[in-house]
Amino acid sequence: xxxxxxxxxxxxxxxxxxxxxxxxxxxxxxxxxxxxxxxxxxxxxxxxxxxxxxxxxxxxxxxxxxxxxxxxxxxxxxxxxxxxxxxxxxxxxxxxxxxxxxxxxxxxxxxxxxxxxxxxxxxxxxxxxxxxxxxxxxxxxxxxxxxxxxxxxxxxxxxxxxxxxxxxxxxxxxxxxxxxxxxxxxxxxxxxxxxxxxxxxxxxxxxxxxxxxxxxxxxxxxxxxxxxxxxxxxxxxxxxxxxxxxxxxxxxxxxxxxxxxxxxxxxxxxxxxxxxxxxxxxxxxxxxxxxxxxxxxxxxxxxxxxxxxxxxxxxxxxxxxxxxxxxxxxxxxxxxxxxxxxxxxxxxxxxxxxxxxxxxxxxxxxxxxxxxxxxxxxxxxxxxxxxxxxxxxxxxxxxxxxxxxxxxxxxxx
Amino acid sequence: xxxxxxxxxxxxxxxxxxxxxxxxxxxxxxxxxxxxxxxxxxxxxxxxxxxxxxxxxxxxxxxxxxxxxxxxxxxxxxxxxxxxxxxxxxxxxxxxxxxxxxxxxxxxxxxxxxxxxxxxxxxxxxxxxxxxxxxxxxxxxxxxxxxxxxxxxxxxxxxxxxxxxxxxxxxxxxxxxxxxxxxxxxxxxxxxxxxxxxxxxxxxxxxxxxxxxxxxxxxxxxxxxxxxxxxxxxxxxxxxxxxxxxxxxxxxxxxxxxxxxxxxxxxxxxxxxxxxxxxxxxxxxxxxxxxxxxxxxxxxxxxxxxxxxxxxxxxxxxxxxxxxxxxxxxxxxxxxxxxxxxxxxxxxxxxxxxxxxxxxxxxxxxxxxxxxxxxxxxxxxxxxxxxxxxxxxxxxxxxxxxxxxxxxxxxxx
Numbered sequence: 001x002x003x004x005x006x007x008x009x010x011x012x013x014x015x016x017x018x019x020x021x022x023x024x025x026x027x028x029x030x031x032x033x034x035x036x037x038x039x040x041x042x043x044x045x046x047x048x049x050x051x052x053x054x055x056x057x058x059x060x061x062x063x064x065x066x067x068x069x070x071x072x073x074x075x076x077x078x079x080x081x082x083x084x085x086x087x088x089x090x091x092x093x094x095x096x097x098x099x100x101x102x103x104x105x106x107x108x109x110x111x112x113x114x115x116x117x118x119x120x121x122x123x124x125x126x127x128x129x130x131x132x133x134x135x136x137x138x139x140x141x142x143x144x145x146x147x148x149x150x151x152x153x154x155x156x157x158x159x160x161x162x163x164x165x166x167x168x169x170x171x172x173x174x175x176x177x178x179x180x181x182x183x184x185x186x187x188x189x190x191x192x193x194x195x196x197x198x199x200x201x202x203x204x205x206x207x208x209x210x211x212x213x214x215x216x217x218x219x220x221x222x223x224x225x226x227x228x229x230x231x232x233x234x235x236x237x238x239x240x241x242x243x244x245x246x247x248x249x250x251x252x253x254x255x256x257x258x259x260x261x262x263x264x265x266x267x268x269x270x271x272x273x274x275x276x277x278x279x280x281x282x283x284x285x286x287x288x289x290x291x292x293x294x295x296x297x298x299x300x301x302x303x304x305x306x307x308x309x310x311x312x313x314x315x316x317x318x319x320x321x322x323x324x325x326x327x328x329x330x331x332x333x334x335x336x337x338x339x340x341x342x343x344x345x346x347x348x349x350x351x352x353x354x355x356x357x358x359x360x361x362x363x364x365x366x367x368x369x370x371x372x373x374x375x376x377x378x379x380x381x382x383x384x385x386x387x388x389x390x391x392x393x394x395x396x397x398x399x400x401x402x403x404x405x406x407x408x409x410x411x412x413x
Numbered sequence: 414x415x416x417x418x419x420x421x422x423x424x425x426x427x428x429x430x431x432x433x434x435x436x437x438x439x440x441x442x443x444x445x446x447x448x449x450x451x452x453x454x455x456x457x458x459x460x461x462x463x464x465x466x467x468x469x470x471x472x473x474x475x476x477x478x479x480x481x482x483x484x485x486x487x488x489x490x491x492x493x494x495x496x497x498x499x500x501x502x503x504x505x506x507x508x509x510x511x512x513x514x515x516x517x518x519x520x521x522x523x524x525x526x527x528x529x530x531x532x533x534x535x536x537x538x539x540x541x542x543x544x545x546x547x548x549x550x551x552x553x554x555x556x557x558x559x560x561x562x563x564x565x566x567x568x569x570x571x572x573x574x575x576x577x578x579x580x581x582x583x584x585x586x587x588x589x590x591x592x593x594x595x596x597x598x599x600x601x602x603x604x605x606x607x608x609x610x611x612x613x614x615x616x617x618x619x620x621x622x623x624x625x626x627x628x629x630x631x632x633x634x635x636x637x638x639x640x641x642x643x644x645x646x647x648x649x650x651x652x653x654x655x656x657x658x659x660x661x662x663x664x665x666x667x668x669x670x671x672x673x674x675x676x677x678x679x680x681x682x683x684x685x686x687x688x689x690x691x692x693x694x695x696x697x698x699x700x701x702x703x704x705x706x707x708x709x710x711x712x713x714x715x716x717x718x719x720x721x722x723x724x725x726x727x728x729x730x731x732x733x734x735x736x737x738x739x740x741x742x743x744x745x746x747x748x749x750x751x752x753x754x755x756x757x758x759x760x761x762x763x764x765x766x767x768x769x770x771x772x773x774x775x776x777x778x779x780x781x782x783x784x785x786x787x788x789x790x791x792x793x794x795x796x797x798x799x800x801x802x803x804x805x806x807x808x809x810x811x812x813x814x815x816x817x818x819x820x821x822x823x824x825x826x
Binding site: 012013014015016017018019020022023024025026027028030036037038039040041042043048212276278281282283284285286287289290291293294295296299300301302303304305306307309310314343344345357358359391392395 | 426428429430431432436437440449452453454455456461696697699702707709712713714716719720727756757758770772805808
């Protein structure tokens with residue numbers, strides 16, 4: 001079962017648009033068992049489209065095509081498809097009705113080019129699109145299925161989820177595939193693969209483990225293949241349980257949960273409130289927390305204490321502490337966290353102070369160093385970490401380390 | 414002058430890695446006058462690589478290839494290149510010396526696979542890589558130039574900038590091309606293109622205008638072609654001056670400057686200090702400001718006042734104001750800004766209060782509404798905006814609107 005992707009659009013070739021569609025479709029196709037053998041990006045040109053279509057015919061079972069279906073004159077995919085599949089455009093009344101309804105609802109006037117969106121190649125199967133004016137189109141030729149979709153990511157994903165993926169799953173029912181993601185934070189990939197070496201070697205032959213790292217977070221993806229869904233699900237569950245036994249502290253969540261979502265989930269479960277005192281992370285931790293819908297239930301607020309005077313005046317860090325240990329120190333981090341706890345009158349507080357770079361480092365306190373403290377009325381804990389990235393990436397790592405420290409503290413309560 | 418790009422890597426095909434390399438190379442190639450006719454992504458497989466290389470030979474002048482040059486067993490590009498160009502691997506002493514030095518500096522032991530990185534196809538020209546262990550390789554065959562580079566973006570960009578782009582510019586000296594970016598914020602693309610309709614129609618035939626929008630920011634790119642560099646530069650300069658006359662308030666910077674960088678630049682020039690009181694933006698504005706190196710020179714800090722008690726207790730918003738007008742109101746935004754000005758003792762302050770969604774909206778105050786205030790000792794100004802996106806995008810737009818309001822205020826002082 002092999003598939004190819006054809007992306008049509010000058011804007012992708014000249015780098016104005018990054019081809020995220022191909023990545024998304026590749027991931028979805030491989031999830032249902034397809035091997036993706038090629039992705040080809042071509043310009044909005046008749047000859048290029050015809051050439052790409054004829055090259056791929058018979059080479060693979062499925063070809064997904066995106067782009068060039070808009071209403072403007074540079075969108076020519078539909079015409080090239082008609083030529084390639086030897087058919088002509090006809091107005092599809094159902095599509096026309098949907099477009100008219102869409103314009104009515106938005107109270108917008110329709111013009112000729114909108115109406116033309118309802119014209120589709122006569123020989124194709126129309127895949128209705130509730131998110132835009134261009135429908136998807138399904139063709140078959142020379143043993144290959146061709147599906148043409150708009151390049152707007154939202155519309156492509158709608159058509160894929162509603163029509164293409166269910167149909168492909170039906171047509172290419174091979175073995176059952178189950179994916180399960182386990183989200184980890186707290187170590188690097190090489191170390192994690194050492195820890196899991198034995199686990200991996202003992203995996204049943206029908207289950208594979210993949211490491212998918214990004215900015216400190218490592219997604220462990222278990223992919224199982226089998227013939228009986230229930231049996232396979234149980235098999236995967238056993239392996240997941242094993243992982244929880246081997247790396248209980250590193251696992252923060254499952255599926256696609258982010259670290260900030262996991263922290264939010266636990267805080268809500270336990271009915272705790274929190275506040276943050278940020279120096280080097282400059283608002284990033286607050287931003288991550290408040291990016292989760294419903295965070296107002298537990299997040300009281302934060303102080304970004306960039307200037308030292310704010311650390312003393314607002315958070316109550318002692319001047320002697322700053323003078324004796326410096327702003328980037330365990331002692332300052334602890335007093336910042338304790339200050340935030342008082343100021344916001346919450347259950348837990350989190351504080352960061354460090355050097356994100358590129359400047360400001362010294363031999364004793366190099367760029368990339370951070371002190372983090374977590375406080376509650378009972379006790380204050382602190383830790384320091386050292387990263388060696390650019391400013392932006394250091395700020396990410398500082399923020400994730402802090403969120404993870406908070407997570408480890410509250411799950412034990 | 415046409416070029417193609419070949420990206421090698423299973424991780425791209427299955428969507429684990431998004432092909433940002435192809436976008437970057439496409440942009441750089443088109444900047445120096447190349448037309449990119451195709452981007453092909455293929456797996457780390459001998460047959461796929463050989464097939465892609467033979468397909469492209471003679472079809473275009475230049476082929477840029479990335480990926481598959483790492484030290485592990487699935488990296489096979491070098492072997493496929495040897496087969497295709499009918500040559501063998503030899504150890505390059507200069508590359509070996511560079512790798513040894515790299516490991517010495519980092520105090521790491523070298524192993525056999527690191528040493529193998531110094532082996533290069535005998536017939537290629539080696540492009541030294543100061544950022545990693547795999548060098549770039551330059552081949553020529555059948556009228557086509559082939560350049561193979563590592564897939565690590567940092568390393569690919571180094572080799573492109575140091576070796577490939579200068580050499581291509583020398584070899585394919587056609588007409589001179591000058592690009593100039595003008596960065597704008599404050600209106601949407603359709604409206605901006607109306608405002609600039611006359612300007613665009615009066616452009617000399619050798620200068621083109623492109624609109625490159627992303628999250629509220631619209632980059633205007635002027636591309637000029639000519640034979641005399643100085644004349645062309647003057648021509649572009651005239652057009653840029655015209656733009657400044659037509660849309661003075663919308664232009665916040667040039668080249669690739671971000672809005673937060675522009676605000677930082679102006680604050681530094683004018684020696685002003687600022688602070689922020691954030692509600693709905695939840696730390697995003699502070700994060701954007703502190704992402705700019707050196708922001709500690711003007712940024713005193715911020716309060717993220719998510720909970721209403723923080724608005725009253727810390728920022729001094731009156732309880733009556735909250736009761737009478739609500740937390741999302743002009744009056745609250747103004748009092749938040751004035752509170753931050755007092756608390757942080759700075760020259761200007763910025764405050765936001767709004768509803769990012771998905772919940773919390775009412776018919777009077779729908780999701781996407783935001784009130785922004787800018788205060789100084791002299792006066793406090795406020796404005797409201799309404800966006801209709803998801804939570805994440807609304808937070809972006811709220812933050813950019815606020816930064817832009819601050820910018821417009823301080824440039825007038």
